Amino acid sequence: xxxxxxxxxxxxxxxxxxxxxxxxxxxxxxxxxxxxxxxxxxxxxxxxxxxxxxxxxxxxxxxxxxxxxxxxxxxxxxxxxxxxxxxxxxxxxxxxxxxxxxxxxxxxxxxxxxxxxxxxxxxxxxxxxxxxxxxxxxxxxxxxxxxxxxxxxxxxxxxxxxxxxxxxxxxxxxxxxxxxxxxxxxxxxxxxxxxxxxxxxxxxxxxxxxxxxxxxxxxxxxxxxxx
Amino acid sequence: xxxxxxxxxxxxxxxxxxxxxxxxxxxxxxxxxxxxxxxxxxxxxxxxxxxxxxxxxxxxxxxxxxxxxxxxxxxxxxxxxxxxxxxxxxxxxxxxxxxxxxxxxxxxxxxxxxxxxxxxxxxxxxxxxxxxxxxxxxxxxxxxxxxxxxxxxxxxxxxxxxxxxxxxxxxxxxxxxxxxxxxxxxxxxxxxxxxxxxxxxxxxxxxxxxxxxxxxxxxxxxxxxxxxxxxxxxxxxxxxxxxxxxxxxxxxxxxxxxxxxxxxxxxxxxxxxxxxxxxxxxxxxxxxxxx
Amino acid sequence: xxxxxxxxxxxxxxxxxxxxxxxxxxxxxxxxxxxxxxxxxxxxxxxxxxxxxxxxxxxxxxxxxxxxxxxxxxxxxxxxxxxxxxxxxxxxxxxxxxxxxxxxxxxxxxxxxxxxxxxxxxxxxxxxxxxxxxxxxxxxxxxxxxxxxxxxxxxxxxxxxxxxxxxxxxxxxxxxxxxxxxxxxxxxxxxxxxxxxxxxxxxxxxxxxxxxxxxxxxxxxxxxxxxxxxxxxxxxxxxxxxxxxxxxxxxxxxxxxxxxxxxxxxxxxxxxxxxxxx
Numbered sequence: 001x002x003x004x005x006x007x008x009x010x011x012x013x014x015x016x017x018x019x020x021x022x023x024x025x026x027x028x029x030x031x032x033x034x035x036x037x038x039x040x041x042x043x044x045x046x047x048x049x050x051x052x053x054x055x056x057x058x059x060x061x062x063x064x065x066x067x068x069x070x071x072x073x074x075x076x077x078x079x080x081x082x083x084x085x086x087x088x089x090x091x092x093x094x095x096x097x098x099x100x101x102x103x104x105x106x107x108x109x110x111x112x113x114x115x116x117x118x119x120x121x122x123x124x125x126x127x128x129x130x131x132x133x134x135x136x137x138x139x140x141x142x143x144x145x146x147x148x149x150x151x152x153x154x155x156x157x158x159x160x161x162x163x164x165x166x167x168x169x170x171x172x173x174x175x176x177x178x179x180x181x182x183x184x185x186x187x188x189x190x191x192x193x194x195x196x197x198x199x200x201x202x203x204x205x206x207x208x209x210x211x212x213x214x215x216x217x218x219x220x221x222x223x224x225x226x227x
Numbered sequence: 228x229x230x231x232x233x234x235x236x237x238x239x240x241x242x243x244x245x246x247x248x249x250x251x252x253x254x255x256x257x258x259x260x261x262x263x264x265x266x267x268x269x270x271x272x273x274x275x276x277x278x279x280x281x282x283x284x285x286x287x288x289x290x291x292x293x294x295x296x297x298x299x300x301x302x303x304x305x306x307x308x309x310x311x312x313x314x315x316x317x318x319x320x321x322x323x324x325x326x327x328x329x330x331x332x333x334x335x336x337x338x339x340x341x342x343x344x345x346x347x348x349x350x351x352x353x354x355x356x357x358x359x360x361x362x363x364x365x366x367x368x369x370x371x372x373x374x375x376x377x378x379x380x381x382x383x384x385x386x387x388x389x390x391x392x393x394x395x396x397x398x399x400x401x402x403x404x405x406x407x408x409x410x411x412x413x414x415x416x417x418x419x420x421x422x423x424x425x426x427x428x429x430x431x432x433x434x435x436x437x438x439x440x441x442x443x444x445x446x447x448x449x450x451x452x453x454x455x456x457x458x459x460x461x462x463x464x465x466x467x468x469x470x471x472x473x474x475x476x477x478x479x480x481x482x483x484x485x486x487x488x489x490x491x492x493x494x495x496x497x498x499x500x501x502x503x504x505x506x507x508x509x510x511x512x513x514x515x516x517x518x
Numbered sequence: 519x520x521x522x523x524x525x526x527x528x529x530x531x532x533x534x535x536x537x538x539x540x541x542x543x544x545x546x547x548x549x550x551x552x553x554x555x556x557x558x559x560x561x562x563x564x565x566x567x568x569x570x571x572x573x574x575x576x577x578x579x580x581x582x583x584x585x586x587x588x589x590x591x592x593x594x595x596x597x598x599x600x601x602x603x604x605x606x607x608x609x610x611x612x613x614x615x616x617x618x619x620x621x622x623x624x625x626x627x628x629x630x631x632x633x634x635x636x637x638x639x640x641x642x643x644x645x646x647x648x649x650x651x652x653x654x655x656x657x658x659x660x661x662x663x664x665x666x667x668x669x670x671x672x673x674x675x676x677x678x679x680x681x682x683x684x685x686x687x688x689x690x691x692x693x694x695x696x697x698x699x700x701x702x703x704x705x706x707x708x709x710x711x712x713x714x715x716x717x718x719x720x721x722x723x724x725x726x727x728x729x730x731x732x733x734x735x736x737x738x739x740x741x742x743x744x745x746x747x748x749x750x751x752x753x754x755x756x757x758x759x760x761x762x763x764x765x766x767x768x769x770x771x772x773x774x775x776x777x778x779x780x781x782x783x784x785x786x787x788x789x790x791x792x793x794x795x796x
């Protein structure tokens with residue numbers, strides 16, 4: 001059974017100010033299985049990010065189904081799931097989402113930012129910070145930056161902090177929205193190699209958006225073209 | 228209009244309607260221990276603040292067969308006590324006055340409880356300046372009434388807490404907030420802590436009259452009276468020690484373990500004297516008779 | 519799924535004579551919350567929402583939207599005209615909040631609920647020391663052991679990062695941010711299961727705001743407490759709230775997961791509110 005099965009998904013936005021309906025994708029269907037990296041491709045503005053948002057409930061979907069297979073092999077429709085259920089899936093690390101942006105409080109160190117999902121789960125602070133340090137190491141962030149706030153970082157450093165936070169729970173379904181957009185070629189490849197390794201060993205299902213053609217070719221098991 | 232007091236005046240000075248109102252308030256106060264019953268305090272031929280609340284209680288209860296004692300800070304001879312005694316004698320023909328606490332049926336007192344043990348049937352009438360224990364933490368009377376009705380005394384407790392923070396102990400010397408019958412917390416009028424402790428399970432009826440504030444409240448006989456205190460900072464009464472740190476004794480009659488007034492001799496030495504003058508005199512008389 | 523701490527059902531608060539048209543002619547689709555027929559002010563026009571254990575709910579809206587009225591009603595600072603609010607405490611007892619008499623409400627306020635006001639002069643007693651303010655809630659709950667009270671006050675002051683040396687100072691000697699911290703400690707010291715935060719960071723400068731928000735986040739992880747955060751600042755709900763409801767003219771316009779409401783607002787009013795954020 002695939003971890004994620006999207007069936008006939010449609011999403012439109014209504015802009016009240018302009019009284020205008022903005023349509024994106026229509027009747028979209030695809031699947032993502034455990035240990036699989038699926039990449040969404042298509043021109044800008046076609047609604048690739050909206051797909052990720054619909055799955056993570058950052059957007060509401062119009063019609064269709066988003067079936068997610070839980071740990072106990074029960075399938076739930078993420079569209080029908082109550083808010084509390086969605087929150088629980090996010091908190092438990094069943095579904096993770098790494099966007100291009102990192103929202104964090106000023107004064108918070110990178111370590112604390114990365115440890116946050118663990119703290120939410122009630123981990124002891126020291127243990128959570130240790131785990132965060134391991135993650136930051138894996139994403140090759142200089143140790144001298146660990147105790148600084150990401151708000152002062154370069155785009156690439158901030159993105160790696162964001163990835164480390166997204167990966168710390170090793171979510172069963174990980175959504176990546178241009179995770180390497182601000183990284184140089186060499187770092188992008190290293191980062192993605194690491195993520196791919198974890199996907200394979202931990203049997204994670206990953207759905208991502210890349211703009212770089214090389215990245216799509218090298219780090220995808222399956223490409224879905226959205227039009 | 229000038230009013231001169233003559234023997235033709237109404238017995239007890241205040242009219243029967245007013246007496247009835249005070250008696251009703253008194254009965255209610257006894258039925259609800261510690262509850263402040265409002266009443267319409269009458270004009271008395273003396274200024275408010277000189278014991279008009281206590282006097283109205285006394286006058287509404289007293290009859291020709293009663294014996295009255297009046298004390299002011301333990302003294303039978305002070306101006307306030309003498310004047311009240313004189314006035315009551317003027318307006319209540321036949322009433323006896325005495326200095327002996329054990330002989331009196333009614334004792335009107337300002338800020339002391341007589342040392343001599345009193346017994347069932349006797350009535351202690353307190354003159355009260357501030358009837359509400361919560362007045363130190365809440366200015367609005369309507370709010371205080373709600374707080375009393377809900378037994379919400381947390382703010383009073385914070386005062387005690389802050390006393391300990393500042394001074395290491397609760398420093399309230401008189402008007403010590405006291406919980407009556409597990410319910411209302413009263414201001415027992417400015418009696419010392421030594422007397423506050425003696426309200427507990429006493430056989431006497433304690434009536435409190437506040438003339439200016441128009442309130443009557445009571446501690447009935449054999450009622451629990453618990454001064455507020457923390458488990459680890461217990462309530463304690465005043466201790467009087469002489470220069471050697473020993474329990475002090477009265478410089479006149481030699482009594483120990485009673486409430487003293489403090490005096491300094493010309494050489495600057497602390498001397499103690501019984502605050503209750505009648506008690507002191509009795510001791511002296513007994514000693515003489517014994518010799 | 520987590521238990522519900524609070525179920526608010528169709529709560530109304532009307533100032534005035536109230537006519538049958540009141541609810542239809544006020545609310546988000548209308549110009550104001552004043553009924554054109556009878557002139558009554560509909561402060562709350564039938565508000566419903568749920569809150570789960572350990573959850574943080576944001577309530578956003580502009581001034582006069584009824585968001586503060588809502589939490590103040592739930593904390594018994596104000597009464598409601600009609601509606602129900604069921605509160606489930608730590609022991610699983612289900613309590614009909616608005617049906618409680620005054621003494622029970624006071625008990626609930628002290629032992630089960632906590633409130634942090636925008637204005638520290640409402641939340642704190644400026645005649646008492648900071649420690650005394652926090653101790654007051656314990657004393658109200660019946661604690662009579664001075665040493666124990668002292669030590670729990672200390673531990674909560676530590677939690678909100680106030681130096682213990684300042685424990686016996688007066689609140690007036692504290693900065694605005696510190697006063698809010700004291701309020702938070704005061705609200706939490708009786709271990710409530712539901713905490714209301716009414717515009718707690720409004721009026722504080724940005725760095726102090728950030729530190730207060732950080733503290734609230736930290737306390738959320740450490741303590742077992744559900745929160746309702748009332749604010750007009752979308753940034754505050756973005757950081758604190760799991761779910762958010764948007765209010766206008768006394769009614770709920772829409773609600774959902776906070777990032778969904780901010781990212782994909784459905785209602786015209788919410789879209790305008792979010793596009794006007796600085």
